[in-house]
Amino acid sequence: MSYGIKGYVRVEEGVALLSKYPIISHDYILLYRNGYNYDDDYHQRICLHVEVAVPVIRRLHVFVTHLSLNAVSRLRSVVEIWKFMSRHEGNKVLMGDMNTEPHSHTIRFLKGSLTVDGVYTENLRDVWDYTHNVKNSSGLTFSTLEDQLTKRIDYIFTYLLPGNSVQLVGLLDDNLRQSQATSDHIGVSAQLKLTG
Numbered sequence: 001m002s003y004g005i006k007g008y009v010r011v012e013e014g015v016a017l018l019s020k021y022p023i024i025s026h027d028y029i030l031l032y033r034n035g036y037n038y039d040d041d042y043h044q045r046i047c048l049h050v051e052v053a054v055p056v057i058r059r060l061h062v063f064v065t066h067l068s069l070n071a072v073s074r075l076r077s078v079v080e081i082w083k084f085m086s087r088h089e090g091n092k093v094l095m096g097d098m099n100t101e102p103h104s105h106t107i108r109f110l111k112g113s114l115t116v117d118g119v120y121t122e123n124l125r126d127v128w129d130y131t132h133n134v135k136n137s138s139g140l141t142f143s144t145l146e147d148q149l150t151k152r153i154d155y156i157f158t159y160l161l162p163g164n165s166v167q168l169v170g171l172l173d174d175n176l177r178q179s180q181a182t183s184d185h186i187g188v189s190a191q192l193k194l195t196g
Helices: 071-086 105-110 127-131
Strands: 002-005 008-012 023-030 046-052 060-066 092-097 154-159 165-172 187-193
Touching: 023 071, 046 071, 060 071, 071 092, 071 105, 092 187, 105 154, 127 154, 127 165, 127 187, 154 187
Parallel strands: 060 092
Antiparallel strands: 002 008, 023 046, 046 060, 092 154, 165 187
């Protein structure tokens, strides 16, 4: 949806989640927009929350987002997302295009190595780091519009209760590049073992 206010156009975009298991409930929050940097913060970003009925554990909370190109908005947004996630008990997964690389404040906050405005994450794990030797495996996901992937900006984070684990993490790459690419990103996948 877009509409104009005194020459200002607001564009809202959405994210989606497909599930082979029944979706019990869903909701979302609007994320922070930096009104001072219109070029990088043109779209109204959201975080979608879906509660999925999965075998054994009954419920899994899945959060999906596509963060802003603006660094200030990204950092404020992940604080909002963490607070949103914290309202839900149980196993949780956060995934999406974070539009930033692992060394950024945004990702450092999500990994729990940076406090922002007195807020910090606990037990939120980047599945790629958790299952791969970071020095030997880059996890690059962007951009398929070039010959070579050069950035890691797509992530899956988990908050798992004891007894649950990440079993396998990989990249979904059809190896199509430039004009043949289906998307400018390749996907990240994770297989979880959920026992309770």
